[in-house]
Amino acid sequence: MEKIIVQKYGGSSVADAERIQRVTKHVIQQKKNGLNPVVVVSAMGDSTDHLIELAKSINPSPSSREMDVLLSTGEQISISLLAMSIEAMGYKAISLTGYQCGIQTDPFFSKAKISDIHPDRILSELDEGKIVIVAGFQGMTENGDITTLGRGGSDTTAVALAVALNATACEIYTDVRGIYTADPRVVKDASQLKDISYDEMLELAKLGAKVMHPRSVELARKNNMKLVVRSSFELEESGTNITEVKQMEKAQVRGVTCDDNIVRLTVPNVPDKPGIAYKLFSMLAAKNIHIDMIIQNLNHDAFNDISFTVPKDELENVNSIIEAFIKEVGASPLLIRKDVAKLSIVGTGITSDANIASGLFGTLYQLGINIEMISTSEIKISCIIDESQSKLAVNEIHSFFELNHVI
Amino acid sequence: MEKIIVQKYGGSSVADAERIQRVTKHVIQQKKNGLNPVVVVSAMGDSTDHLIELAKSINPSPSSREMDVLLSTGEQISISLLAMSIEAMGYKAISLTGYQCGIQTDPFFSKAKISDIHPDRILSELDEGKIVIVAGFQGMTENGDITTLGRGGSDTTAVALAVALNATACEIYTDVRGIYTADPRVVKDASQLKDISYDEMLELAKLGAKVMHPRSVELARKNNMKLVVRSSFELEESGTNITEVKQMEKAQVRGVTCDDNIVRLTVPNVPDKPGIAYKLFSMLAAKNIHIDMIIQNLNHDAFNDISFTVPKDELENVNSIIEAFIKEVGASPLLIRKDVAKLSIVGTGITSDANIASGLFGTLYQLGINIEMISTSEIKISCIIDESQSKLAVNEIHSFFELNHVI
Numbered sequence: 001m002e003k004i005i006v007q008k009y010g011g012s013s014v015a016d017a018e019r020i021q022r023v024t025k026h027v028i029q030q031k032k033n034g035l036n037p038v039v040v041v042s043a044m045g046d047s048t049d050h051l052i053e054l055a056k057s058i059n060p061s062p063s064s065r066e067m068d069v070l071l072s073t074g075e076q077i078s079i080s081l082l083a084m085s086i087e088a089m090g091y092k093a094i095s096l097t098g099y100q101c102g103i104q105t106d107p108f109f110s111k112a113k114i115s116d117i118h119p120d121r122i123l124s125e126l127d128e129g130k131i132v133i134v135a136g137f138q139g140m141t142e143n144g145d146i147t148t149l150g151r152g153g154s155d156t157t158a159v160a161l162a163v164a165l166n167a168t169a170c171e172i173y174t175d176v177r178g179i180y181t182a183d184p185r186v187v188k189d190a191s192q193l194k195d196i197s198y199d200e201m202l203e204l205a206k207l208g209a210k211v212m213h214p215r216s217v218e219l220a221r222k223n224n225m226k227l228v229v230r231s232s233f234e235l236e237e238s239g240t241n242i243t244e245v246k247q248m249e250k251a252q253v254r255g256v257t258c259d260d261n262i263v264r265l266t267v268p269n270v271p272d273k274p275g276i277a278y279k280l281f282s283m284l285a286a287k288n289i290h291i292d293m294i295i296q297n298l299n300h301d302a303f304n305d306i307s308f309t310v311p312k313d314e315l316e317n318v319n320s321i322i323e324a325f326i327k328e329v330g331a332s333p334l335l336i337r338k339d340v341a342k343l344s345i346v347g348t349g350i351t352s353d354a355n356i357a358s359g360l361f362g363t364l365y366q367l368g369i370n371i372e373m374i375s376t377s378e379i380k381i382s383c384i385i386d387e388s389q390s391k392l393a394v395n396e397i398h399s400f401f402e403l404n405h406v407i
Numbered sequence: 408m409e410k411i412i413v414q415k416y417g418g419s420s421v422a423d424a425e426r427i428q429r430v431t432k433h434v435i436q437q438k439k440n441g442l443n444p445v446v447v448v449s450a451m452g453d454s455t456d457h458l459i460e461l462a463k464s465i466n467p468s469p470s471s472r473e474m475d476v477l478l479s480t481g482e483q484i485s486i487s488l489l490a491m492s493i494e495a496m497g498y499k500a501i502s503l504t505g506y507q508c509g510i511q512t513d514p515f516f517s518k519a520k521i522s523d524i525h526p527d528r529i530l531s532e533l534d535e536g537k538i539v540i541v542a543g544f545q546g547m548t549e550n551g552d553i554t555t556l557g558r559g560g561s562d563t564t565a566v567a568l569a570v571a572l573n574a575t576a577c578e579i580y581t582d583v584r585g586i587y588t589a590d591p592r593v594v595k596d597a598s599q600l601k602d603i604s605y606d607e608m609l610e611l612a613k614l615g616a617k618v619m620h621p622r623s624v625e626l627a628r629k630n631n632m633k634l635v636v637r638s639s640f641e642l643e644e645s646g647t648n649i650t651e652v653k654q655m656e657k658a659q660v661r662g663v664t665c666d667d668n669i670v671r672l673t674v675p676n677v678p679d680k681p682g683i684a685y686k687l688f689s690m691l692a693a694k695n696i697h698i699d700m701i702i703q704n705l706n707h708d709a710f711n712d713i714s715f716t717v718p719k720d721e722l723e724n725v726n727s728i729i730e731a732f733i734k735e736v737g738a739s740p741l742l743i744r745k746d747v748a749k750l751s752i753v754g755t756g757i758t759s760d761a762n763i764a765s766g767l768f769g770t771l772y773q774l775g776i777n778i779e780m781i782s783t784s785e786i787k788i789s790c791i792i793d794e795s796q797s798k799l800a801v802n803e804i805h806s807f808f809e810l811n812h813v814i
Contacts, residue, residue: 017464051484057424058488059495066494069502070487073480077458080477081465087473088466095476100551121551144507144528 001126004167005030008040008136008158012175013232014078015045017085023173024085026235027131031091036126038165040136040158041082043074064109068138068148072098075135075154083133092130096121098138098146103157105139105147112139112147114156117164134161152213159216163223170225171239173232176211178240179204181403182256187395189404193254194238197245200254201227203346203380207257217242251349253356253401258390259342262292263315264372266307266335267322277306280325287321289314292342293375293384307373309342309384340372341390344382345397351376356401363400369393408533411574412437415447415543415565419582420639421485422452424492430580431492433642434538438498443533445572447543447565448489450481471516475545475555479505482542482561490540499537503528505545505553510564512546512554519546519554521563524571541568559620566623570630577632578646580639583618585647586611588810589663594802596811600661601645604652607661608634610753610787614664624649658756658763660808665801667748667794669699670722671779673714674729675739683736684713690728696721699749700782700791714780716749716791747779748797751789752804758783763808770807776800 007027014020023039030037051070055062062070079095086093102118125132136154139147149156155172162170179201182190196204198221205214211229220227220242230239270276277296284291294308310318315336322334350356360381364371369392373384385393398404414434421427430446437444458477462469469477486502493500509525532539543561546554556563562579569577586608589597603611605628612621618636627634627649637646677683684703691698701715717725722743729741757763767788771778776799780791792800805811 017461020465054424054484055488055491058427059491062491063494066487066490066502069490069504070484073483076480076483077461077477080473081462083473083476084462084466084469087470095473097476097553146504 001036001123001165003035004038004126004165005035006038006040006158006162006165006167006170007173008154008171009042009173009232010154010175011042011045011048013173014041014082019232020081020085023082023232024089026232027086028089028091031131038122038126038132038134038161038167039082040134040154040161041075041078042136042154043071044078044081047074047077065145068109068146071148072135072138072146075137079133079135086131086133092128093133094125094130095133095135096125097135098157099140101132101134101161103139103160105141105149107141107143107145107147109145109147111150112141114139114149114160117160119161119164122161122165152215155213155216156219159219159223159225159227162225163219167225169228170220171228171230172212173230174211175231175233176229177231177234177237178229179209179211179242179255181254181406182394182398183209183258186258186391187256187398190398191404191406193240193406195241195243195245196254197348198242199379200245200346200348201242203344203377204255204257207259207342207344207346207380207382209255209257245348251353251356252347252406253345253350253403254347254406255345256394256398256401256403257344257346258394259344260340260387260390261312262309262340262342263312264307264309264337264340264384265318265322266305266337267326268305268332268335269303270306270331271329272302272304276329279329280306280322283321283325284318287317289318289321293373293382295373309340309373312338339387340384341387342382343385343390343393343397344380345401346380348379351378351381357381359400360397363397364393367393367396408443408530408572410441411443411445411533411572413445413447413565413569413572413574413577414580415561415578416449416580416639417561417582418449418452418455420580421448421489427488427492430489430639431496433639434493435496435498438538445529445533445539445541445568445574446489447541447561447568448482448485449543449561450478451485451488454481454484472552475516475553478555479542479545479553482544486540486542493538493540499535500540501532501537502540502542503532504542505564506547508539508541508568510546510567512548512556514548514550514552514554516552516554518557519548521546521556521567524567526568526571529568529572559622562620562623563626566626566632566634569632570626574632576635577627578635578637579619580637581618582638582640584638584641584644585636586618586649586662588661588813589801589805590665593665593798594663594805597805598811598813600647600813602648602650602652603661604755605649606786607652607753607755608649610751610784611662611664614666614749614751614753614787614789652755658760659754659813660752660757660763660810661754661813663750663752663801663805663808663810665748665750665797667797668719669716669747669749670719671714671716671744671747671791672725672729673712673742673744674733675712675742676710677713677738678736679709679711686736687713687729687732690732691725694724694728696725696728700780700789702780716747716780719745746794747791748794749789749791750797750800750804751787752808753787755786758785758788764788766807767804770804771800774800774803
């Protein structure tokens with residue numbers, strides 16, 4: 001089957017009958033253009049929140065298996081309505097749930113990972129000229145149990161299907177026009193990127209640009225599947241392409257992000273013995289806690305201060321683990337600093353261009369902003385700064401790198 | 408697996424969190440009593456109506472395949488909530504959709520019939536000590552498509568499962584206490600029956616006692632599965648048993664029903680030729696129209712009047728067929744009488760006891776009520792009378808046969 005295009009519409013794009021009809025027209029237009037659309041949809045608007053509320057009124061901590069049975073109904077409702085809407089316009093359509101289109105997952109309810117896709121049913125429906133509508137966010141275990149894919153689940157369904165179907169592209173329709181050089185709510189003259197590489201997108205996604213979950217971008221990169229982020233409200237806009245962008249000689253900053261959902265932790269006076277940092281971080285890793293930046297300072301003879309950042313919602317879990325660590329090795333009490341933010345610039349090759357790092361640090365210096373921690377990767381430079389100064393910093397750095405002119 | 412009991416709870420029994428918790432307690436009590444409950448539930452309250460409304464706002468005549476995908480979510484929500492509720496009380500439970508518990512159907516969407524049940528999954532979950540919660544009203548075709556079973560669907564799921572699991576009984580929990588000698592809204596001193604035979608129940612169900620759909624009663628009779636109709640609001644009440652009641656020597660009236668959802672049709676002056684009645688009724692049968700009572704009177708030489716009754720909602724379909732028939736054979740224009748009701752008495756062997764028939768006709772005579780048509784079967788006698796007199800007649804006949812004393 002040729003010219004398959006996978007399109008994914010989020011919950012806000014199918015929130016009511018009128019929006020479903022708008023999606024319908026767009027999908028039919030693709031069909032008229034000679035493409036074979038496979039459409040992945042999320043649950044309508046905030047219907048998932050209502051189901052969660054209902055569940056909590058019955059059981060404050062419901063089992064994740066039963067939550068998945070419950071929540072998967074949300075997408076099942078959307079797919080049937082979109083199929084009906086397409087049929088009302090005189091086109092052939094068929095809705096398929098996660099298991100009906102062969103999406104097999106591991107058995108980790110509420111955060112399942114796709115293990116395999118058997119797209120035979122989708123292909124045979126496309127062969128019959130139907131527009132295929134697929135429930136995002138869900139799959140089935142080998143045992144026949146319904147699973148949901150957790151955060152970024154519907155995007156992941158779309159990318160995984162695009163790969164399995166050998167689609168020409170995977171379009172993610174959302175409530176913004178594409179990927180921006182900075183959060184447009186923070187930086188007024190942020191500009192939309194026409195193209196971005198998987199790696200840059202991954203960094204932006206991880207650093208708090210919430211348009212796409214890193215998980216689905218990673219899957220696309222691994223399989224070299226072209227992603228397009230577009231607006232379902234402004235369908236005339238062309239969006240942002242996420243592809244294997246050709247490497248330019250000149251490194252260029254592509255975006256500035258700021259994540260204030262972090263907390264900085266410091267364990268002072270840790271005895272300077274081999275393996276002691278390993279001990280701390282393996283205790284945290286055992287509880288699956290994502291550690292971000294780490295700095296170890298030699299404080300004075302035979303004692304170190306170890307600082308690192310974690311997401312704010314992990315603080316409670318982390319606290320109890322560190323208490324145990326401090327007790328065991330005999331360090332000083334934990335210091336917690338919540339009012340910090342992580343400011344980052346992203347762009348392929350930027351760490352190898354000394355002018356870029358010095359431009360970043362110089363701008364912060366001129367603003368009188370203290371840099372508490374620094375970390376770098378091949379394509380990003382991150383600084384921990386005071387949260388109260390983060391908006392000012394993002395705007396100034398955006399200007400300094402002339403990101404309002406980026407194409 | 409021994410001591411399996413199948414219980415079915417209708418939509419009003421699981422309409423909100425509080426009612427779900429009441430059902431939970433009752434189910435757990437059965438488990439404590441040493442039984443292995445398999446619980447079939449319908450969609451919550453009027454949630455199905457909301458889904459239908461949503462569909463119609465998008466497509467006035469949606470395909471039945473997509474309607475089934477949509478409507479089956481209602482039961483899926485109920486089963487997960489009931490399972491969570493049982494888990495909240497510290498018992499093990501698991502919810503299973505129609506296809507997960509192996510309910511295979513034919514491919515007639517919105518009115519599918521169960522073709523087979525593979526209860527392996529249910530049995531293995533029961534073996535692990537779990538209370539199994541099953542979505543009523545739904546199944547899956549061989550092709551993997553979701554179907555719904557149409558009217559009486561959840562009761563049918565329950566009975567079919569009880570048969571497949573070789574359960575000790577199938578309990579139908581509803582919003583009335585059981586089966587009554589007459590509709591308690593019409594006859595104030597109607598009494599609840601402790602036992603009733605499948606045949607009597609079938610007649611009552613067909614004659615308009617709406618507690619159970621004939622379809623599920625027929626399935627129970629075919630497999631000799633004991634049915635119990637009980638109230639989910641008054642759980643201390645024991646309900647009505649529907650079983651193969653031992654035949655008594657003395658015939659006894661067990662119930663009086665009245666169905667005013669019928670219309671009487673008369674085709675006057677049909678030529679008296681062989682095969683002409685066959686022609687009319689085969690034309691109607693071809694359109695799957697259920698004809699009830701039929702009377703053919705010799706009117707005058709070589710011409711007959713043919714009268715019969717059909718459900719009121721079939722009138723439109725019937726009309727066009729009869730017009731064609733009249734045109735073809737040259738009969739007089741159709742006469743339609745809408746203000747009639749069918750009054751019936753039900754009881755095994757009553758037609759073989761002349762006193763019962765004469766008691767019925769005599770009572771109607773003394774009330775000055777004209778009998779327009781009569782039909783009998785082994786266990787029922789039905790009369791078509793004027794609709795305006797039906798309530799009076801039901802009450803007087805109920806008294807005449809002393810049904811307020813029936814046990």
